[in-house]
Amino acid sequence: xxxxxxxxxxxxxxxxxxxxxxxxxxxxxxxxxxxxxxxxxxxxxxxxxxxxxxxxxxxxxxxxxxxxxxxxxxxxxxxxxxxxxxxxxxxxxxxxxxxxxxxxxxxxxxxxxxxxxxxxxxxxxxxxxxxxxxxxxxxxxxxxxxxxxxxxxxxxxxxxxxxxxxxxxxxxxxxxxxxxxxxxxxxxxxxxxxxxxxxxxxxxxxxxxxxxxxxxxxxxxxxxxxxxxxxxxxxxxxxxxxxxxxxxxxxxxxxxxxxxxxxxxxxxxxxxxxxxxxxxxxxxxxxxxxxxxxxxxxxxxxxxxxxxxxxxxxxxxxxxxxxxxxxxxxxxxxxxxxxxxxxxxxxxxxxxxxxxxxxxxxxxxxxxxxxxxxxxxxxxxxxxxxxxxxxxxxxxxxxxxxxxxxxxxxxxxxxxxxx
Ligand SMILES: [Zn+2]
Numbered sequence: 001x002x003x004x005x006x007x008x009x010x011x012x013x014x015x016x017x018x019x020x021x022x023x024x025x026x027x028x029x030x031x032x033x034x035x036x037x038x039x040x041x042x043x044x045x046x047x048x049x050x051x052x053x054x055x056x057x058x059x060x061x062x063x064x065x066x067x068x069x070x071x072x073x074x075x076x077x078x079x080x081x082x083x084x085x086x087x088x089x090x091x092x093x094x095x096x097x098x099x100x101x102x103x104x105x106x107x108x109x110x111x112x113x114x115x116x117x118x119x120x121x122x123x124x125x126x127x128x129x130x131x132x133x134x135x136x137x138x139x140x141x142x143x144x145x146x147x148x149x150x151x152x153x154x155x156x157x158x159x160x161x162x163x164x165x166x167x168x169x170x171x172x173x174x175x176x177x178x179x180x181x182x183x184x185x186x187x188x189x190x191x192x193x194x195x196x197x198x199x200x201x202x203x204x205x206x207x208x209x210x211x212x213x214x215x216x217x218x219x220x221x222x223x224x225x226x227x228x229x230x231x232x233x234x235x236x237x238x239x240x241x242x243x244x245x246x247x248x249x250x251x252x253x254x255x256x257x258x259x260x261x262x263x264x265x266x267x268x269x270x271x272x273x274x275x276x277x278x279x280x281x282x283x284x285x286x287x288x289x290x291x292x293x294x295x296x297x298x299x300x301x302x303x304x305x306x307x308x309x310x311x312x313x314x315x316x317x318x319x320x321x322x323x324x325x326x327x328x329x330x331x332x333x334x335x336x337x338x339x340x341x342x343x344x345x346x347x348x349x350x351x352x353x354x355x356x357x358x359x360x361x362x363x364x365x366x367x368x369x370x371x372x373x374x375x376x377x378x379x380x381x382x383x384x385x386x387x388x389x390x391x392x393x394x395x396x397x398x399x400x401x402x403x404x405x406x407x408x409x410x411x412x413x414x415x416x417x418x419x
Contacts, residue, residue: 002186004162007179010142010169011151017176019147020127020169023089027097028124030076030086034101035116037067069102090145096128129167137164142178144169150178158182173258174251193323193379195280199372200313201332201364202284202306205350208271209364211337211372212278219267225260232256268309272316280322283375284310285329327374337369 012020044060065071073095080087086094104116129136129144136142137158141149144167158164162182170177199211207218232253239246275282287306317324336343336352338359343352345363352366353359361369 002184002188003165004159004182004184005179006156006158006182007170007177008142008155009153010176010178011153012176013150016147016150020171020176023093023127024124024171025121026085026089027094027127028119028121030079030094031097031101031124032118034067034072034098035118037072038101038105038116041066069099072098072102088146090129092130092145093127096130097124100128125171127169129169131166132164135164136167137180142167152178159184161186172261173254175258191318191321191323193281193325196278197281197283197372197376198275198279199283199368199370199375200275201367201371202309203364203367206364209362209368210275210278211365211368213362213365214278215362215364216271221263222260225256225263229253229256229260264305265308265312268305268312269316272309272313273320275313276316276320276322281325281375281379282313282317282322283325283327283371283378284313285332285371286326287329323379325375325378327371327378332370332374333363333367335366335370337366337373 041060041064044064076086076091076094076098080091101116104114108114108116135158136144137152137154138149139154140151142152143149158180159182162184165181165183167181168179170179197211200208201210202208204218207216209215232249236246236249236253239249314324316322331342334342334344336354336356336359338354339357341354341356343354343356345352350363352361352363
């Protein structure tokens with residue numbers, strides 16, 4: 001079973017747009033109500049049963065069970081009779097919102113932090129349509145329950161053999177998207193390690209360095225866009241809140257954020273494809289970039305979006321049948337890739353030169369080579385299990401993407417920036 005997500009731009013009419021926004025608001029209300037129930041229940045269990053909590057907590061009957069997912073879902077039909085607005089939303093969409101809350105709740109239970117929060121106005125930005133009897137997508141429209149056909153830009157066709165499982169309608173800035181989840185009932189083995197290995201070290205002074213000595217600089221547009229963002233945000237801060245001009249300016253800021261997101265993602269995909277062009281195995285560090293983003297390089301770390309980049313590389317590797325591995329990140333910049341000796345250097349030293357064996361190369365390239373060496377060690381210790389060679393390339397639908405990607409100028413981007 002493989003699942004692909006395709007995102008298409010959709011163009012709802014003004015009235016349709018209003019309906020969608022209204023649905024989101026109704027769902028938000030249901031979400032907040034259900035969360036209130038959970039919070040009240042938790043609050044009522046905070047003090048001992050024979051003591052009265054005078055200050056904050058509500059006292060609920062001790063027999064009352066925790067408002068679980070099924071309990072809350074079963075209460076929906078009754079609530080609909082009382083609040084007629086609730087029934088204007090497709091019932092499955094409403095159910096999904098409650099399910100979303102309980103997913104968040106379970107996630108919180110497992111992790112121990114991240115209590116679900118109330119959603120403020122406009123914070124619920126998507127609607128999930130979980131089931132379709134027949135494919136809702138035609139060449140020009142997407143058909144949604146209770147709202148009808150909305151024009152869609154089907155910029156890439158839905159691959160043969162895939163069925164539409166669910167559709168999520170998203171609102172980003174003032175644009176609308178449909179993220180369509182496609183499924184195909186085929187099993188493919190994970191790509192097995194083979195061929196030319198590449199170690200990839202990501203960083204701030206250079207975007208990434210590979211073990212082959214290729215260096216990709218951070219793209220310039222980030223900086224110029226950041227400057228523009230700063231300007232727009234400053235203008236926004238001078239507008240009177242909730243005024244018409246404030247709203248206009250807010251949309252401008254949101255649009256620019258959206259643009260930065262898209263540009264970054266596009267850059268990441270191009271680099272990921274370039275990596276797959278060069279090698280057959282890609283290794284990266286298993287760093288949790290969120291922790292380093294808390295440090296002094298915070299903004300720049302987040303701006304480069306390393307976490308997203310790794311996810312994208314992983315996905316592209318899977319799709320093109322290349323092996324992807326994560327290795328231990330500790331001390332990759334403090335080791336000599338040639339002899340394994342320790343070479344201490346702080347961030348300002350840009351050149352790696354080993355006093356033990358005399359090996360000299362760029363600092364980031366050395367780190368990339370260390371990652372490659374660790375990756376090779378990793379796959380040789382795990383052992384090469386699985387003998388068949390199968391990759392997603394031969395599958396219906398992926399083949400077409402494949403040819404498109406090769407035809408794209410992804411190689412050129414790296415060469416240009418790899419001076
Ligand atoms: Zn050395």
